[in-house]
Amino acid sequence: MNKKVIRLALSALLLGLSFPANAQQPAKIPRIGFLSGGGDPSAVEALRQGLRGLGYIEGKNIVIDFRSAEGKLDRAPDLVAELVQLKVDVLVSTSLTLIRAAKQATKTIPIVMLSNSDPVASGLVDSLARPGGNITGLSTLDRELSGKRLELLREAVPAISRVGLLWVNTPGPVTSFKEYEVAARALKISLQSLEVRGPNPDLEGAFQAATKGLVSALITISNSVINRYLKQIPELAIKNRLPSMYQGRDWVEAGGLISYSANNAENARRAAYYVDRILKGAKPADLPVEQPTKFEFVINLKTAKQIGVTIPPDVLARASRLIK
Numbered sequence: 001m002n003k004k005v006i007r008l009a010l011s012a013l014l015l016g017l018s019f020p021a022n023a024q025q026p027a028k029i030p031r032i033g034f035l036s037g038g039g040d041p042s043a044v045e046a047l048r049q050g051l052r053g054l055g056y057i058e059g060k061n062i063v064i065d066f067r068s069a070e071g072k073l074d075r076a077p078d079l080v081a082e083l084v085q086l087k088v089d090v091l092v093s094t095s096l097t098l099i100r101a102a103k104q105a106t107k108t109i110p111i112v113m114l115s116n117s118d119p120v121a122s123g124l125v126d127s128l129a130r131p132g133g134n135i136t137g138l139s140t141l142d143r144e145l146s147g148k149r150l151e152l153l154r155e156a157v158p159a160i161s162r163v164g165l166l167w168v169n170t171p172g173p174v175t176s177f178k179e180y181e182v183a184a185r186a187l188k189i190s191l192q193s194l195e196v197r198g199p200n201p202d203l204e205g206a207f208q209a210a211t212k213g214l215v216s217a218l219i220t221i222s223n224s225v226i227n228r229y230l231k232q233i234p235e236l237a238i239k240n241r242l243p244s245m246y247q248g249r250d251w252v253e254a255g256g257l258i259s260y261s262a263n264n265a266e267n268a269r270r271a272a273y274y275v276d277r278i279l280k281g282a283k284p285a286d287l288p289v290e291q292p293t294k295f296e297f298v299i300n301l302k303t304a305k306q307i308g309v310t311i312p313p314d315v316l317a318r319a320s321r322l323i324k
Contacts, residue, residue, distance in 0.1 A: 030056075030090075030279050031063045033083035035102065037095035037224020038071040042250060043114060046265040047092060050272025069098065071199040071225045073170065076101035084109065090275050092137075094268075095224050096172045099124060103135060110284045112274045113137035114267055116222065116247070117172045119289055128289040136284040137274055140262045140292055146176055147183035149245050149260050152297065153217055154187065156258055156315050157243040162190040164215035164242075166206055166226070166233065168198050173221045180219065194218075198225035207236050215242065220256075222247040230254050234303070241307045252298045252323060257309070262292035296320045 034044050044066060048058060056062040065086055067079040073095070080101045083091060091106075093099045094114040102111050103124065111134055113124065119139050125131035128139070154160055165180055167173040177193070184191045192213045194206040210218065218237050220226060226233070234255035237244040246252060246259040270290065277287060300323040304311055316322065 029061060029063055031065060031086065031088045032275060033086065033088035033091045034064055034066045035076075035079060035083065035091060035093035035095065035098040036066065036068040037073060037098060038068050038228050042265060043094050043268040046268035047271055047275075050269035051275065053269070054272055054276045056272075056276075069095070069224060071228045073097045073198070073224060077105070080105045090278050092271055092275065096122060097170065097224070099135070103133075107134055109134065110278045111135040111137070112271050112278070112284075113139070114264075114271055116140045117175060121175075125289060128291070130285065131287065131289055132285050134284050136287040136289055138267045138270060138290045138292075140264070140267060145247075145260060145295070146179035147186070149219060149247075150180060150183045150187060150189065152260055152315075153219065153243065153245045153258060154189065156299070156311050157217055157309055158312070160189070160217040160243065162192060162213070162215050163217045163219055164192045164194045164206075164210040164213065165219050165221060166194045166196065166203075167221035168201065168223050168225045169195055170198075170223055170225075173223050173226075176221045180221075196225075201225060201229070203229060203232060203236060207240050207242075210242065211240060218242045218244040220244065220246050220251070238303060238306050243307065243309055249296055249298045249321070252300045252303075255300065255303055257300055257303045257307070259296065259298045261296060263294065263296055267292065298323065 058064055065083060067083060069075045069079060076098050084106055090110050090112060091102050092112045096115055096117050099113045113135055114137060118141055119125045120127060124135050165177060167177055192215050194210055196202055196206050220233055230250060231254050238255060244257045246256045248261045248264050249259050252259045274287060297319050298321045299311060299319045
């Protein structure tokens with residue numbers, strides 16, 4: 001056997017041996033950690049839809065590890081630690097408390113936020129255009145809509161004079177509460193605080209306080225605790241014949257009277273774009289934080305009838321959607 005034949009035989013042997021080695025090293029499947037405060041189950045499904053639209057199939061070329069605080073936000077550090085230990089490639093969260101906990105826990109894992117607070121004022125990012133650090137995503141800036149919500153509520157129900165604010169005393173709602181105070185002074189509307197404490201708020205007690213305080217309408221300030229009572233709060237508002245305003249369409253679909261907000265499901269689907277960019281090598285520091293440009297004004301006419309409220313025609317004409 002000549003040297004050329006021997007070299008060819010050795011090459012073939014080495015090539016054959018390389019295949020099993022390669023077969024034992026499949027491509028790493030990206031792992032996404034989703035942190036929920038407990039009241040946003042639709043957000044993770046919307047994220048899944050967005051990822052599917054970008055070609056990601058859960059269990060095949062992407063894995064989503066879901067963790068929920070179930071309204072107990074003191075669990076935030078432990079939940080974040082679990083996902084960091086799993087070495088997720090990206091963390092996604094809708095809760096300001098959980099996002100802050102994630103920021104403290106890791107400087108290297110990219111974090112995609114779906115925040116309704118000002119991320120600059122909250123210290124999450126350096127600026128919207130250039131976030132810096134490891135956090136980017138979307139900010140709905142809900143607190144900046146406080147004045148508009150109060151204004152729309154009065155236009156829909158002109159007779160209101162005293163509005164109750166149902167809220168939990170955590171950083172995000174505290175900021176929103178202050179914004180409502182500013183808006184109420186400008187509109188010459190009286191406010192009453194209906195503060196409840198998590199994780200098991202006394203909602204019945206809050207509505208009793210509203211009745212005692214002669215509250216004529218209700219605004220719910222969303223957070224992870226409040227969001228767990230998507231059905232109960234609108235039911236109590238109807239029971240007490242209180243016109244109610246919310247920070248999301250889901251509330252009106254569950255029986256609330258009015259909502260004014262960005263499309264939360266659309267924002268969660270949009271978060272998939274950030275996940276995709278990051279998985280393909282983009283740095284969060286270089287991905288600008290997006291803000292919504294379209295807002296939904298939704299009215300539940302069935303609820304209006306139940307509580308004996310007639311919405312003026314010009315207000316109905318401006319609604320994005322009417323639920324009958």
